[in-house]
Amino acid sequence: MGERVTRVELTEAAEHLVRTLAERHGPVMFHQSGGCCDGSAPMCYPRGEFRVGGSDVLLGHVAGDTPFWMSADQYAYWRHTHLTVDVVPGRGSGFSLEGPEGVRFLIRSQVFTDEQWARLAAEPPLPTGADTAE
Template identity: 55%
Template sequence: MTEPVRVEATPAALALIEEIKADHGPILFHQSGGCCDGSSPMCYPQGDFIVGDRDVLLGTISDVPVYISESQFEAWRHTQLILDVVPGRGGMFSLDNGRERRFLTRSRLMPKT
């Protein structure tokens, strides 16, 4: 049985990821738990964010790892996350900030495998 794909991205998100990678090099995403920036996916340079022992790797998108906290993973374990892009400002510390486009997480129930 194959492992289900837990995270995907829209074409707009893939394009913004490539733009940010061109400017900053290797990056990663961490799905925010809701503090200051709501539930936005936060984008960081790989060397600037320390992945915790209790963070869960959901998968990779365009060679970019996507993490979520263990507690949030438990709440969303039956959900597939889809990174998308909408107009607006990104999270205060996220690399999409200042580009007038920001990442947004959409979701749907996990497809049956």
């Protein structure tokens, strides 16, 4: 089998911001919950300061080695979409690292094509928090 279908990526602006945040705070991670408030916005935390749950799903790595996690419930809704993390002016209501910068991360989604969906169906399941020590 070849390379996995990419499930999540960053815009150029988001990648630049992630690298800036990592320079200031050390390695970072993303987590997208399905909770209230900014539950549909990806949150960026210093790696190790957010505890990933056993059922959280690792969608992939962005900006080099930055893990992007999603809660199992949210993944159940979005498993059929490719996610692009962008950055826009404004403040979110969470504890995400970009808040003091006057910007917030935002998800843009696009449904996978039939070809991508067929490839995804042939891939092994994504790792979960129970499978990894990140």
